[in-house]
Every structure is written in C-alpha cells, then in structure tokens.
Amino acid sequence: xxTAARSTKYRRQSDTDLSRMEIMEGAALCFEARGxxxxxxxEVAARISSTKGRIYHHYASKAELFLDVYRxxxxxxxxxxxxxxxxxxxxxxxxxxxxxxxxxxVIRTKAFQNVVGQGVDMLRHxxxxxxxxxxxxxxxxxxxxxxxxxxxVLEDAMADGEIEYNNIKIALNSVFxxxxxxxxxxxxxxxxxxxxIEAIADECVLxxxxxxGYTGKMP
Amino acid sequence: xxTAARSTKYRRQSDTDLSRMEIMEGAALCFEARGxxxxxxxEVAARISSTKGRIYHHYASKAELFLDVYRxxxxxxxxxxxxxxxxxxxxxxxxxxxxxxxxxxVIRTKAFQNVVGQGVDMLRHxxxxxxxxxxxxxxxxxxxxxxxxxxxVLEDAMADGEIEYNNIKIALNSVFxxxxxxxxxxxxxxxxxxxxIEAIADECVLxxxxxxGYTGKMP
DNA sequence: TTGACAACATACTCGATAGTATGTTCAAGT
DNA sequence: ACTTGAACATACTATCGAGTATGTTGTCAA
Numbered sequence: 001x002x003t004a005a006r007s008t009k010y011r012r013q014s015d016t017d018l019s020r021m022e023i024m025e026g027a028a029l030c031f032e033a034r035g036x037x038x039x040x041x042x043e044v045a046a047r048i049s050s051t052k053g054r055i056y057h058h059y060a061s062k063a064e065l066f067l068d069v070y071r072x073x074x075x076x077x078x079x080x081x082x083x084x085x086x087x088x089x090x091x092x093x094x095x096x097x098x099x100x101x102x103x104x105x106v107i108r109t110k111a112f113q114n115v116v117g118q119g120v121d122m123l124r125h126x127x128x129x130x131x132x133x134x135x136x137x138x139x140x141x142x143x144x145x146x147x148x149x150x151x152x153v154l155e156d157a158m159a160d161g162e163i164e165y166n167n168i169k170i171a172l173n174s175v176f177x178x179x180x181x182x183x184x185x186x187x188x189x190x191x192x193x194x195x196x197i198e199a200i201a202d203e204c205v206l207x208x209x210x211x212x213g214y215t216g217k218m219p
Numbered sequence: 220x221x222t223a224a225r226s227t228k229y230r231r232q233s234d235t236d237l238s239r240m241e242i243m244e245g246a247a248l249c250f251e252a253r254g255x256x257x258x259x260x261x262e263v264a265a266r267i268s269s270t271k272g273r274i275y276h277h278y279a280s281k282a283e284l285f286l287d288v289y290r291x292x293x294x295x296x297x298x299x300x301x302x303x304x305x306x307x308x309x310x311x312x313x314x315x316x317x318x319x320x321x322x323x324x325v326i327r328t329k330a331f332q333n334v335v336g337q338g339v340d341m342l343r344h345x346x347x348x349x350x351x352x353x354x355x356x357x358x359x360x361x362x363x364x365x366x367x368x369x370x371x372v373l374e375d376a377m378a379d380g381e382i383e384y385n386n387i388k389i390a391l392n393s394v395f396x397x398x399x400x401x402x403x404x405x406x407x408x409x410x411x412x413x414x415x416i417e418a419i420a421d422e423c424v425l426x427x428x429x430x431x432g433y434t435g436k437m438p
Numbered sequence: 439t440t441g442a443c444a445a446c447a448t449a450c451t452c453g454a455t456a457g458t459a460t461g462t463t464c465a466a467g468t
Numbered sequence: 469a470c471t472t473g474a475a476c477a478t479a480c481t482a483t484c485g486a487g488t489a490t491g492t493t494g495t496c497a498a
Contacts, residue, residue, distance in 0.1 A: 033344040038256035125252040173404045174426040177396040207393040211430040
C-alpha cells in the first residue's frame with residue numbers, strides 16, 4: 001500500500017523555464033488577489049502544490065519573482081501588439097486593431113497585468129528595496145516604450161484628422177485607463193466562450209476610441 | 220535649559236474628530252504610497268509626528284483605521300456630487316456637472332480615493348479578516364449607491380438621446396475608469412493653481428462624456 | 439486641590455514570514 | 469554501480485510589525 005503510486009514527490013521538471021512559468025502563474029494569482037506584500041511565498045508555493053524551497057531554487061528573493069512576473073506580463077503585451085504595428089494600413093485602423101489586441105491580451109493575462117500595474121505604482125511611490133529598485137526602473141522603461149507605441153499611433157491618427165484630443169498625456173492616460181479597465185472589473189464567467197469575450201473587448205475598444213473623438217463606424 | 224520650551228509632549232486635542240482626521244490623513248497617504256498591508260502603524264504615526272499609542276487610542280485595529288479612511292473618502296464623494304443631483308436641469312448638463320464634481324473631488328482627495336479603490340478590490344478578492352469583513356461589505360454598499368447615482372444620470376441622458384451606449388455595465392465601468400484616472404496618474408505640481416487643476420478636470424470630463432457618444436459642445 | 443479620566447507616549451509580547459541551511463530524490467554521465 | 473549535481477523538500481532563524489500593558493500629562497468637575 002505504501003508502495004502504490006510513488007515517484008511524484010520529486011517531480012523533476014526537465015525544463016527550467018516551464019517550472020518558472022508555473023511558479024509565476026501561481027505568484028501572479030496571489031499577487032493579484034492580496035497584493036505584493038500581503039502575499040507570502042508559502043502561499044504561492046501552496047497554490048502550485050509545492051514548497052518555498054522550489055521558489056528559492058529559481059529566484060533569489062520575493063522581489064525577483066515579482067519582477068519576473070512583471071517582465072513576463074509586459075512581454076505578453078508586446079507580443080500581442082507589435083506585429084500589428086508593422087502592418088501597412090491607415091492609422092485609424094491600426095489604432096483600432098492595436099487597442100483590441102491589447103484588451104484581449106489584458107483579459108487573457110489578467111493576473112499578470114495586475115502585477116504590472118502594481119509594479120508601476122511601486123516605482124511611482126518609490127517603495128521596493130533599493131537593490132531591486134534598479135531593475136524596476138529598467139522594467140519601467142519597457143512600460144514607457146510600450147506606451148510610446150500607442151502615442152505614435154494616436155499622433156498618426158490625429159494627423160489624418162480621424163481623432164482629436166487636446167493634451168496628449170491626459171488623452172493617452174484616459175485611453176489606457178479604459179482599455180486596462182478589465183484588469184479591475186472583469187470577472188470570467190463559467191461557460192463564457194471566445195465570442196462573448198470578444199464582444200466585451202469590442203465594447204472597450206469602442207469606448208476608448210470614441211473618447212478620442214472618433215465618430216466613424218465600428219466594424 | 221531643560222526647562223525651556225515644554226508642555227508640547229502631550230498636545231491634548233480637545234476635539235476627538237480633529238485628531239482622528241489628522242490620523243486618517245497620515246494613514247491615507249501611507250496606504251496610498253505602500254498599500255494597506257505594507258504600511259505599518261508606526262509609519263503612519265511617524266508621518267504625523269506621533270506614536271502608535273495615539274492611533275490605538277482612537278482605533279481598535281489597523282483594519283478599522285483603514286475602514287474609517289474608506290468611509291471618509293466615500294463621504295467626500297457624496298458631498299461633492301449629491302447637491303448637483305437635486306438641481307433641475309437637462310440630464311446631459313447634470314451628467315457633465317456630476318462628472319466634473321467627481322473628478323475635482325478625486326484630485327483634491329487623491330489619497331483617500333486611492334484607499335477606497337483598495338477597499339473595493341479587497342472586497343472583490345475576499346481578503347481582509349472575517350470580523351471586519353462585515354463592515355467592509357456595508358461600505359461596499361455605499362459605493363454601490365454612489366455608482367447607482369451615476370447609472371441613473373446615464374440612463375436619463377440616454378433617454379434624452381444625448382448619449383448612447385450598449386452594455387451599461389461596461390459603459391459605466393469605463394466612465395469610472397476615466398474619471399478616476401487621476402487617482403493613478405495625477406501628480407500635483409508645485410505652483411499649480413486652481414485654474415490648471417480645473418483645466419485637467421475639464422479634459423477628463425470631456426473624454427468621459429465623449430466615450431458615451433456625446434458629440435455636442437463642451438462649455 | 440484633588441482625583442478621575444481622556445489623550446496620548448513608552449515598553450513590551452507574540453505570531454507571521456522572508457530568507458537560509460540542510461536533507462532528499464532522481465537522472466545522466468562515466 | 470556509483471558519483472555528481474540539479475531540482476526540489478524540510479527544518480530552522482531572525483526580523484518586523486500588530487496588538488497590548490502600562491506609564492505619563494494635562495484638564496475639568498466637584
């Protein structure tokens with residue numbers, strides 16, 4: 001009986017990146033639910049049916065795990081959005097496509113995006129231990145670069161006379177508040193298929209683009 | 220020399236409410252900067268040049284202090300917005316006025332509003348000790364009532380054909396994301412007078428109302 | 439004037455958690 | 469077969485912070 005189903009106590013994970021991704025997913029969910037500092041690593045470990053030892057084998061500290069989740073979240077955004085930026089189409093269409101890609105990405109990787117948000121205002125308020133602070137600044141650079149992509153599309157569409165805004169900083173901030181909204185208010189329902197999620201995303205995009213003074217039709 | 224400027228070690232505060240308000244302001248700033256659980260009460264005390272003893276004299280626990288800040292933040296919102304709701308004017312004008320009042324209130328009481336936000340998603344994710352959880356639910360009711368005010372104005376303006384939306388939940392969420400935006404991205408500049416702040420608020424309102432399909436002029 | 443109490447300050451306790459040190463298992467190379 | 473090291477698990481330490489217990493100061497009522 002004691003020799004029934006064994007050999008899973010130490011499930012060696014041949015691929016290190018896979019193990020780290022599993023840890024990150026658990027961490028993202030915990031960070032999202034309780035915030036960075038309220039989350040204990042024992043909690044994260046429990047979520048993936050593991051122990052703190054495993055986490056510290058892959059990460060030097062809690063902060064590094066957090067930063068890796070942040071980085072991964074940003075990467076997901078870039079991968080969703082950058083291909084579209086290279087397409088050759090009118091600025092307004094590119095804007096619509098980019099907004100939708102972002103919203104869909106946000107909905108699908110909600111926990112990670114929430115962590116990104118936490119990271120952003122950890123930097124803003126200058127919390128986080130000094131040693132990791134440098135890395136956090138670097139990641140903030142990633143975020144700025146991402147934001148810059150959107151700014152350019154806005155300016156192009158403005159030049160085409162398709163949209164209109166006054167202060168671009170406030171406009172951009174408002175757009176981001178809108179399309180990041182699902183991070184805060186979206187809760188997945190069971191039996192919710194891809195169509196429904198797309199409908200939600202479409203509506204977010206509609207509001208975001210209307211906000212910019214766009215009065216044309218939406219596909 | 221030891222008897223120079225004395226008698227300020229125990230600055231008796233004749234009015235209890237004043238003392239509590241001073242504590243709340245310090246707490247709001249700390250909670251905003253580092254989040255609820257990362258904030259220590261020693262930190263809050265230090266911010267108002269006081270000690271933990273004073274805080275525990277007025278509050279039974281850290282959670283109760285948090286909840287009082289939450290409640291106070293919501294009260295500030297109600298006081299800013301409710302007078303306008305009773306005015307007799309077209310729905311679209313009332314909508315504009317209410318949005319602006321909210322944004323101005325948010326900018327002026329930024330730290331408190333940030334705490335409100337934290338409270339909202341503490342409830343959403345079911346964190347916070349069980350005993351205070353009941354009070355948190357009650358406060359969430361306040362928030363719902365506040366949101367309800369806005370929903371009604373939206374519906375009135377929609378009935379008048381001034382605005383247009385599809386799913387009112389998503390529309391309302393998007394509007395709130397917009398007009399609460401300053402909680403996240405606004406940073407007060409020195410030498411920034413009332414006019415500049417009003418200009419920022421006006422722009423937020425413009426985007427929020429455009430989002431709802433409004434194409435008319437803004438005052 | 440005194441004593442009782444509100445409004446604090448100071449000095450402790452005790453549990454939770456980040457981080458560490460050490461033990462265990464397995465797979466691959468030799 | 470056996471040795472080595474990566475990938476964990478377990479057991480421990482050290483710190484920080486919420487909550488408490490107690491001390492101190494000023495004020496007002498009788």
